[in-house]
Amino acid sequence: MSETGNPLLSVNNIEVIYDHVILVLKGVSLELHEEGIVALLGANGAGKTTTLKAISNLLRAERGEVTKGNVRFRGERIEKLTPPELVKRGVVQVMEGRHCFEHLSVEENLLTGAYTRRAGRATIREDLEKVYEYFPRLWERRHSLAGYTSGGEQQMTAVGRALMARPSTILLDEPSMGLAPQVVEEIFAIVQNLNQKEKVSFILAEQNTMVALRYSSFGYILENGRVVMQGSAEELSRNEDVKEFYLGLGSSGRKSFRDVKHYRRRKRWLA
Amino acid sequence: MSFFFEVLIGGLLAGVMYSLVALGFVLIFKASGVLNFAQGSMVLFAALTFVSLTERGINFWLALLATLAIMVVLAILTERIVLRPLVNQPAITLFMATIGLSFLLEGLAQGLWGSQPHGLNLGIPDDVLVIGDMFISTFDLYAAGIAAVLVGALAVFFNKTRVGRALRAVADDHQAALAVGIPLKHIWAIVWAVAGFVALVAGLLWGARQGVQFALTLVALKALPVLILGGFTSVPGAIVGGLIIGASEKLAEVYIGPYVGGGIENWFPYMLALMFLLIRPEGLFGEVHIDRV
Numbered sequence: 001m002s003e004t005g006n007p008l009l010s011v012n013n014i015e016v017i018y019d020h021v022i023l024v025l026k027g028v029s030l031e032l033h034e035e036g037i038v039a040l041l042g043a044n045g046a047g048k049t050t051t052l053k054a055i056s057n058l059l060r061a062e063r064g065e066v067t068k069g070n071v072r073f074r075g076e077r078i079e080k081l082t083p084p085e086l087v088k089r090g091v092v093q094v095m096e097g098r099h100c101f102e103h104l105s106v107e108e109n110l111l112t113g114a115y116t117r118r119a120g121r122a123t124i125r126e127d128l129e130k131v132y133e134y135f136p137r138l139w140e141r142r143h144s145l146a147g148y149t150s151g152g153e154q155q156m157t158a159v160g161r162a163l164m165a166r167p168s169t170i171l172l173d174e175p176s177m178g179l180a181p182q183v184v185e186e187i188f189a190i191v192q193n194l195n196q197k198e199k200v201s202f203i204l205a206e207q208n209t210m211v212a213l214r215y216s217s218f219g220y221i222l223e224n225g226r227v228v229m230q231g232s233a234e235e236l237s238r239n240e241d242v243k244e245f246y247l248g249l250g251s252s253g254r255k256s257f258r259d260v261k262h263y264r265r266r267k268r269w270l271a
Numbered sequence: 272m273s274f275f276f277e278v279l280i281g282g283l284l285a286g287v288m289y290s291l292v293a294l295g296f297v298l299i300f301k302a303s304g305v306l307n308f309a310q311g312s313m314v315l316f317a318a319l320t321f322v323s324l325t326e327r328g329i330n331f332w333l334a335l336l337a338t339l340a341i342m343v344v345l346a347i348l349t350e351r352i353v354l355r356p357l358v359n360q361p362a363i364t365l366f367m368a369t370i371g372l373s374f375l376l377e378g379l380a381q382g383l384w385g386s387q388p389h390g391l392n393l394g395i396p397d398d399v400l401v402i403g404d405m406f407i408s409t410f411d412l413y414a415a416g417i418a419a420v421l422v423g424a425l426a427v428f429f430n431k432t433r434v435g436r437a438l439r440a441v442a443d444d445h446q447a448a449l450a451v452g453i454p455l456k457h458i459w460a461i462v463w464a465v466a467g468f469v470a471l472v473a474g475l476l477w478g479a480r481q482g483v484q485f486a487l488t489l490v491a492l493k494a495l496p497v498l499i500l501g502g503f504t505s506v507p508g509a510i511v512g513g514l515i516i517g518a519s520e521k522l523a524e525v526y527i528g529p530y531v532g533g534g535i536e537n538w539f540p541y542m543l544a545l546m547f548l549l550i551r552p553e554g555l556f557g558e559v560h561i562d563r564v
Contacts, residue, residue, distance in 0.1 A: 061358050061446060084453065095447060100447070101443040101444055103504075104439055104443065112437060116452035116453075
């Protein structure tokens, strides 16, 4: 990824507080450049989702608030915009857990993604065909209710739905959640494809560090609401700490769980 | 046998009137997952406003337009003041909010226009139509016709238009709808406005039938068994449910009533609804809860 020039999207030292008391992000900064794929890594509760929601402004619906710092998209400050206004500017979030509209057919799901656009029927139709080209499986399932499709198909529907807004940036939250490794690879391959062909930039929030680093060019590691490490994907995957704590690899290769569990067994008096 | 059909047809036509009220519930439930307790109050509010305007010498169509405008404003205010601050709260919170809204509307309607009952004449003839040896009310026929047109229009709106699709999307998942750029506040304002319109139509027809008075709010209670039968999320369900409730309560009254001393028309629909809850809780046409395992 080129680090020169102005970033497409920049998050500058934001602090996020939920319900006026719970401090979740304690100064997170990151940058996404045009046509980049940036990985946002970290364990459960590190603040990945919150960071994405701070960008897409879905926080407010959850009583969260950006209290410090700012978010800029193409130089414009976007913290005060509503999610629909952001979608119109080209930033769409695909939420964790897919969130398809269960009682709408797959095709109707895709069509809702184009809600903000004032394009004519023919243009929308063309975009729909394009989504089906990327996700041939959705074409086969287009008339079934989204609620009855498989996890992988739902993830594809969710990404396809976001594409229908013709976004320049997609915030993809945990696309691998609950999916078989093979399906995960399939989805990431499509993400890469979209990035190269459609010039869509991605921020990927992932727990699956291994896969995420393979498909992204740059990564940030979050812990407890702070960025604790950042670097190019190669740098990160070579880093000893990342290997140890996120990839499960020690200096001597993959570790066995037998070696990791070195805590003393507790006596169970009451067992 | 013709007596049977006369009762049946009378029941079906009365059922259409129940459907009209149930429709208002369905609209709001579909788009926000909230049982709008204030639907009955909206019916009263609309009917009372309309009647009071016409009694002040305002032309029928002008009064209709003015009332419609007031219902739309009411919808926008409801979204702004009640719903928007409660985004993403549990359904029960929203339900409680609609109870509050219901009292507010009842108070407002009667405070503004007074609480005395009004007669309402829509200019629809209420004659007896004789077919063979059956007697059928023409008013009921007109009411059924109006309801049919309304339902057809709503079905097309929900299934074929961009806004209708967005409404259903919002009903499924607020947050996801917001994330793909559907502006919740517009959608909610639209759906409450449509529900207000349906309340107006229901209020006029019911008002013409039994007078515009406080008891109109109780019509909403009859809509509940209709909803349970037809399903809370289905427009056709509201219609079919209304027909079944209307027909069965009249038939029950005529054929079973005499054995138990009569008066069963008032509780029969609720018993039917109870039985339905045991057998098919999502109603005839309601959306089946999708569980993934």
